Amino acid sequence: MLEFEHDRGDADVSATQDAPAPLPASTAIASALLLAACGGETGGTSSGTASGGGTPVPITRVAPTEAQASRFLSQATMGATRDTIATVVANGYEAWITAQFALPRATSHWDWLVANGYNVAANINSTTGFDPTMWRQLIVEPDQLRQRVGMALLDLLVVGIDGVNLNWRQFAMAAYVDLLLDNAFGNYRQIMEAITLNAAMGSFLTFLNNRKMNTTTGAQPDENYARELMQLFTLGLYQLNMDGTLKGTAGQPLDTYTQADVSGLARVFTGLSLVNNTSSTPDRYRQPLVMNAGINETGSATFLGATVTGGGMAAVRSALDTIFAHPNIAPFVSKQLIQRLVTSNPSPAYVGRVAAKFADNGQGVRGDMKAIVTAILLDTEARSDAALTTASAGKLREPVMRLTGWARACKVASPSNAWGFGDTSSQSSRLGQSKGRSPSVFNFYRPGYTPPATGIANAGLVAPEFQITNEQTVVGYINYMYSLVANGTGDTKPDYTDLIAKAPDSAALVDEVNLVLAAGQLSAGTVAAIRAAVDSVATSTTNAATNRVGIAVLLTLAAPEFLMVK
Numbered sequence: 001m002l003e004f005e006h007d008r009g010d011a012d013v014s015a016t017q018d019a020p021a022p023l024p025a026s027t028a029i030a031s032a033l034l035l036a037a038c039g040g041e042t043g044g045t046s047s048g049t050a051s052g053g054g055t056p057v058p059i060t061r062v063a064p065t066e067a068q069a070s071r072f073l074s075q076a077t078m079g080a081t082r083d084t085i086a087t088v089v090a091n092g093y094e095a096w097i098t099a100q101f102a103l104p105r106a107t108s109h110w111d112w113l114v115a116n117g118y119n120v121a122a123n124i125n126s127t128t129g130f131d132p133t134m135w136r137q138l139i140v141e142p143d144q145l146r147q148r149v150g151m152a153l154l155d156l157l158v159v160g161i162d163g164v165n166l167n168w169r170q171f172a173m174a175a176y177v178d179l180l181l182d183n184a185f186g187n188y189r190q191i192m193e194a195i196t197l198n199a200a201m202g203s204f205l206t207f208l209n210n211r212k213m214n215t216t217t218g219a220q221p222d223e224n225y226a227r228e229l230m231q232l233f234t235l236g237l238y239q240l241n242m243d244g245t246l247k248g249t250a251g252q253p254l255d256t257y258t259q260a261d262v263s264g265l266a267r268v269f270t271g272l273s274l275v276n277n278t279s280s281t282p283d284r285y286r287q288p289l290v291m292n293a294g295i296n297e298t299g300s301a302t303f304l305g306a307t308v309t310g311g312g313m314a315a316v317r318s319a320l321d322t323i324f325a326h327p328n329i330a331p332f333v334s335k336q337l338i339q340r341l342v343t344s345n346p347s348p349a350y351v352g353r354v355a356a357k358f359a360d361n362g363q364g365v366r367g368d369m370k371a372i373v374t375a376i377l378l379d380t381e382a383r384s385d386a387a388l389t390t391a392s393a394g395k396l397r398e399p400v401m402r403l404t405g406w407a408r409a410c411k412v413a414s415p416s417n418a419w420g421f422g423d424t425s426s427q428s429s430r431l432g433q434s435k436g437r438s439p440s441v442f443n444f445y446r447p448g449y450t451p452p453a454t455g456i457a458n459a460g461l462v463a464p465e466f467q468i469t470n471e472q473t474v475v476g477y478i479n480y481m482y483s484l485v486a487n488g489t490g491d492t493k494p495d496y497t498d499l500i501a502k503a504p505d506s507a508a509l510v511d512e513v514n515l516v517l518a519a520g521q522l523s524a525g526t527v528a529a530i531r532a533a534v535d536s537v538a539t540s541t542t543n544a545a546t547n548r549v550g551i552a553v554l555l556t557l558a559a560p561e562f563l564m565v566k
Contacts, residue, residue: 063089063090063092064088064089064092064093065089066085066089066515066520067515067519067520067521068383068385068519069084069085069088069089070085070515070516070518070519070520071519071520071521071566072088072093072096072377072383073085073088073144073519074397074405074519074565075148075341075342075377075382075565076096076097076100076144076145076148076341076377077144077145077147077148077408078138078139078144078147078148078151078401078404078405078408079139079401079404079405079406079407079408079409080405080408080409080516080517080519081408081409081411081516082409082498082516084144085515085516093377093378093383094374094378097145097373097374097377097378100143100144100145100146101145101185101370103142103143103146104143105143105146105181105182106137106141106142106143106146107141108174108178108181108182109130109133109134109137109174109175109177109178110171110174110175110178110286112133112136112137113129113130113133113170113171113174116129116417118170118171119168119171119281119282121280123168123170124167124168124279125167125169126169126170127161127162127169127170127173128170129170130161130169130170130173130174130436131419131421131422131423131434132414132417132418132419132420133174133419134177134435134436135407135419135421136414136417136419138151138400138404138435139404139407139408139412139419140413145373146181146184146185147181148341149184149185149337149341149369149373150177150180150181150184151340151400151435152337152340152341153180153184153191154177154180154435154436155336155340155443156232156233156333156336156337156340156443157180157191157195157201157233158232158438158440158441158442158443159173159176159200159201159204159436159438159441160204160436160437160438160439160440160441161173161200161436161437162437162439163203163204163439163440164200164203164204165203166199166200166203166285167279167282168279168281168282168285171282171285171286172199172200172203172282172285173200173436175198175199175200175285175286176195176198176199176200176201177436179191179194179195179198180195182194183369184369185369185370185373186369187365187366187367187368187369188324188329188333188358188367188369188372189320189321189324189366189367191369192229192233192234192320192323192324193316193317193320194288195233196225196229196269196272196289196316196320197272197288197289198288198289199274199284199285199287199289200285201225202225202272202289204441205224205225205228205441206222206224206225207222207224207225207226207269207270207272208272208273208274208289209272209273209292209295210222210225210266210269210270210271210272210295211270211271211295212267212270212271212295212296212297212298213267213297220263220266221266221267221269221270221297222266222269223262223263223266225266225269226262226263226265226266226268226269226303227262227266228441229265229323230256230257230261230262230265230323232441232442234323234324234326234328234329234332234333235256235257235323235326235328235329235332236256236328236332237253237255237256238253238254238255238256239253239254239255239256239327239328240327240328240331240332241331241348242327242330242331242351242352242355242356242359243331243348243349243351243352243355244331244332244334244335244346244348244351244352244355245348256326256328257303257304260302260303261303261304262303264301264302264303265301265303265304265319267297267299267301268297268301268303268308268311268315268316268319269316269319270295270296270297270311271291271292271293271294271295271296271297271311271312272289272290272291272292272316273289273290273291273292273295274287274289274290275287275288275289275290291311291312291313291316293311293312296311296312297311298310298311298312299311301315301319303319303322304322304323304326306318306319306322308322324366324367329358330355330356330358330359330366331351331352331355331358333358333372334351334354334355334357334358334372334376335351335354335355335447336447337354337372337373337376338350338351338354338376339395339447339464341373341376341377341382342376342377342379342381342382342395342565343381343382343387343393343394343395343565344394344395344396344461344462344463344464344465345392345461345462346381347381349381350379350380350381353375353379354372354375354376354379357371357372357374357375358371358372381393387566388521388566392459392461393566394564394565394566395463395464395465395564395565396463396464396465396466396469396563396564396565397465397562397563397564397565398433398465399424399431399432399433399465399468399473399477400424400431400433400434400435401565402431402477402481402557402562402563403421403424403431403481403484405517406481406484406485406494406517406553406557407494409513409516409517410494410495410496410499410553411494411495411498412488412492412493412494412495413492413493413495414490414491414492414493415491416490416491418490418491418492419492420488420489420490420491420492421484421489421492423437424480425437425439425444426476427468427470427472427473427476428472428475428476429476429479429480430476430480431473431476431477431480432444432468432469432473432476432477433468444467444468445464445465445466445467445468446464446467447462447464448462448464449462449463449464449466449467450462450463451463451466451467451469478557478558481554481557481558482554485550485553485554485557486550496546496549496550496553499512499513499549499552499553500545500546500549503539503544503545503546503548503549504539504545506531506534506535506548506552507531509534509548509549509552510522510527510530510531510534510552510556511527513552513553513556514527514556517553517556517557517562518556518559518561518562519566521561521562521564521566522556522559522561522562523561526559526560526561529555530551530552530555530556530559533551533555534548534551534552536551537551
């Protein structure tokens with residue numbers, strides 16, 4: 001244990017429990033650093049990329065340095081580790097990606113919940129088990145590229161467990177996250193169909209048991225899914241060029257679809273129902289939805305210039321094919337995946353290069369996720385070191401990634417499989433974000449959000465993660481991480497053995513933490529401040545090594561250069 005926090009042995013930390021012990025002077029420095037990271041000036045906080053032309057600058061395929069490997073892993077995983085850095089340095093980016101593509105899927109969330117006994121009657125109306133299985137996979141499973149892409153898809157194709165109106169919600173949501181992970185390296189068209197036939201999505205966007213028009217009462221089909229499928233999941237509101245820039249007439253953007261298109265498409269998504277009525281087990285939520293002909297619209301449905309007739313699954317698939325063929329889908333989806341993995345403000349050229357791979361992977365295949373992910377991670381704007389000195393490059397590290405970055409770097413484990421972080425969406429006492437717990441279909445933050453009256457706004461940039469960043473979340477984050485760095489929670493604890501070996505030498509200790517957590521990007525001034533705080537604990541004092549490690553780790557987690565992903 002780190003001496004500056006008494007171990008309470010909690011299974012979890014909540015707002016109702018006693019507050020952590022007062023922060024030491026070194027943690028006051030952390031708070032100051034963190035607050036600096038949340039200011040409004042573009043020099044330290046804005047998001048974006050280095051500008052680029054239509055043709056990428058060739059990158060010489062030489063072995064990456066440790067810092068370059070760590071930077072790559074901050075984009076491609078839930079957090080770098082010493083071992084993964086060494087692997088990337090030894091094998092290169094492409095070989096690491098290829099090896100990740102070849103890894104089998106980790107134990108599914110569904111199977112883990114069953115294996116750990118969560119399918120008992122007492123859990124029928126709860127979410128018990130969902131948070132532990134999410135944290136477990138994100139932190140310890142080796143298929144890290146799949147985990148990272150799956151979470152990017154979850155941010156785009158949003159379902160939040162608290163908005164799922166089904167029993168066995170933990171299982172319904174597990175089945176949804178599993179299908180995103182299962183298809184993360186497949187095809188985007190298949191992902192579209194999988195989410196359309198998923199029970200959790202059907203409940204969350206209210207098209208489960210959606211009924212055809214009632215000619216007697218005039219009741220119309222629910223339009224929720226039809227609208228969000230086009231607006232948020234595939235096409236966006238406005239027509240786009242292949243590089244993601246807006247098409248327009250007389251300075252006005254052109255709508256992608258109309259209300260009539262929404263109403264027409266909604267007719268297609270009628271009749272989708274659960275495979276059976278058995279609610280005593282969660283098993284039906286793992287099965288794709290089936291068509292209930294009695295409530296399905298079999299007449300014609302017109303949308304996006306196409307017409308389908310006859311209803312049934314054939315109409316659903318035809319409608320999805322129509323959307324998938326739309327020219328907007330490649331730039332719209334590509335840009336959002338770039339935002340989730342690499343940078344909030346990709347240049348049009350970057351978007352265009354990735355969108356081109358979405359449209360054709362080089363072998364005539366549209367929507368190939370492997371080609372899309374590879375293009376995003378190996379693009380000049382992702383790999384060039386020029387981004388490190390460009391004020392508009394990068395993105396604010398989302399809160400969950402801050403925790404998983406620490407957890408992976410510091411070998412957090414939970415022998416009992418409790419994974420006690422729980423729901424971390426509280427803004428005052430946790431992270432202000434928790435994967436799978438989005439409060440609405442618009443996610444915790446919008447891809448086009450700009451913090452008002454800031455240098456980011458003045459520069460015409462967006463910074464999505466700043467939508468959940470404010471004074472309250474800053475304090476909540478640092479207090480929560482202070483507690484975790486010191487003690488973990490319950491049996492979910494870090495292993496600082498390797499760092500403790502470096503603790504007597506503050507330079508070696510801070511350099512190691514800087515490399516693994518922050519890709520070596522801490523400024524000289526920040527490194528000096530952290531070293532001074534570490535050295536304020538004499539090596540001869542009781543528990544000096546553990547306290548020096550705790551200070552180095554906590555202050556790095558609070559540093560502006562860690563909070564930015566560049």
